[in-house]
Amino acid sequence: MKQVVYTASPESQQIHVWRMNEDGALTLLQVVDVVGQVQPMVVNPTQPFLYVGVRPQFRTIAYRIADDGTLSEAGQASLPGSPTHISTDRQGRFLFCGSYNDACVSISPIGADGVPLEPSQVINGLEGCHSANIGSDNQTLFVPALKQDRICLFDVHASGKLTPHQQPQVTTVEGAGPRHMVFHPNQQYAYCVNELNSTVDVWQLRNAHGEVECVQSLDMQPADFTGTRWAADIHLTPDGRHLYACDRTSSTLTIFSVSEDGGLLTLEGHQPTETQPRGFNIDHSGQYLVAAGQKSHHIEVYRIGGEQGLLTPLARYAVGQGPMWVVIHAL
Numbered sequence: 001m002k003q004v005v006y007t008a009s010p011e012s013q014q015i016h017v018w019r020m021n022e023d024g025a026l027t028l029l030q031v032v033d034v035v036g037q038v039q040p041m042v043v044n045p046t047q048p049f050l051y052v053g054v055r056p057q058f059r060t061i062a063y064r065i066a067d068d069g070t071l072s073e074a075g076q077a078s079l080p081g082s083p084t085h086i087s088t089d090r091q092g093r094f095l096f097c098g099s100y101n102d103a104c105v106s107i108s109p110i111g112a113d114g115v116p117l118e119p120s121q122v123i124n125g126l127e128g129c130h131s132a133n134i135g136s137d138n139q140t141l142f143v144p145a146l147k148q149d150r151i152c153l154f155d156v157h158a159s160g161k162l163t164p165h166q167q168p169q170v171t172t173v174e175g176a177g178p179r180h181m182v183f184h185p186n187q188q189y190a191y192c193v194n195e196l197n198s199t200v201d202v203w204q205l206r207n208a209h210g211e212v213e214c215v216q217s218l219d220m221q222p223a224d225f226t227g228t229r230w231a232a233d234i235h236l237t238p239d240g241r242h243l244y245a246c247d248r249t250s251s252t253l254t255i256f257s258v259s260e261d262g263g264l265l266t267l268e269g270h271q272p273t274e275t276q277p278r279g280f281n282i283d284h285s286g287q288y289l290v291a292a293g294q295k296s297h298h299i300e301v302y303r304i305g306g307e308q309g310l311l312t313p314l315a316r317y318a319v320g321q322g323p324m325w326v327v328i329h330a331l
């Protein structure tokens with residue numbers, strides 16, 4: 001499998017493009033200078049485009065992905081707030097943007113040329129909006145509002161509109177701060193990392209009443225941990241067996257194994273990693289994890305191994321300043 005790794009470094013305004021070799025080693029292919037601080041990134045699932053969110057002029061830049069993974073700019077569109085997180089639906093028809101500082105989520109249609117258009121709708125009042133995550137059904141959008149301890153649910157319409165889902169929101173425990181989410185491949189469960197109390201919640205997507213319900217909440221930290229909690233990102237291996245979440249104060253990756261049905265997590269261990277890991281990702285083969293240290297200005301590649309999914313450090317690489325986002329794309 002041919003894969004490339006994109007890392008976004010807002011302080012130096014750069015995207016580094018790496019080829020990922022079969023053994024997990026990275027080879028630098030390109031450094032893209034971006035006009036603005038580049039933060040969130042996502043690849044269109046059906047067309048070869050990388051979308052990034054930049055500031056201080058809030059917009060998305062679309063890059064065409066060449067056959068070798070290198071990038072060339074294809075167009076830009078405005079965004080209604082500072083882009084904290086961007087994502088697409090599973091057919092690559094819409095771009096979603098969550099803005100923490102501007103407390104909103106937006107939806108922008110993606111044109112036939114692969115470039116996003118201007119937003120077709122903006123929903124305000126989502127305090128601490130930290131991400132927008134399309135469900136496996138490609139119809140329900142899950143939007144964590146960190147400062148309100150709730151995840152808002154919206155139906156996505158083909159017209160480019162969002163309307164409140166039948167169950168319009170679910171709430172976490174007070175002070176949790178829901179941030180990023182991933183979905184189990186069996187479409188039955190989602191996992192949300194909570195920034196402020198460093199826990200991971202397991203959300204059953206359709207309980208006996210057809211509703212979303214939290215069925216487990218696990219601490220990411222060891223029982224004797226007394227430091228400040230500051231969790232950030234969460235990712236699942238493609239086979240749904242191993243789940244990872246990172247905490248920035250302790251600079252650790254927490255490793256969970258996932259039960260066969262996806263409904264139960266077991267804490268397997270902690271891996272020290274780059275200083276202040278804000279973003280990481282897992283490759284498409286499920287063999288490698290790449291973590292970015294916002295304060296170390298490096299990324300580190302790990303091999304995922306064994307029944308427990310423990311991590312073995314392979315190599316670290318200097319990137320730009322303040323790396324914060326990692327995307328891995330199968331060519």
Ligand SMILES: O=C1O[C@H](COP(=O)(O)O)[C@@H](O)[C@H](O)[C@H]1O
Nearest residue numbers: 039082083084099100101195232
């Ligand atoms: O994780 C965090 O994210 C928010 C929003 O980040 P931004 O890059 O969109 O400004 C940040 O303000 C908060 O301090 C931090 O913990």
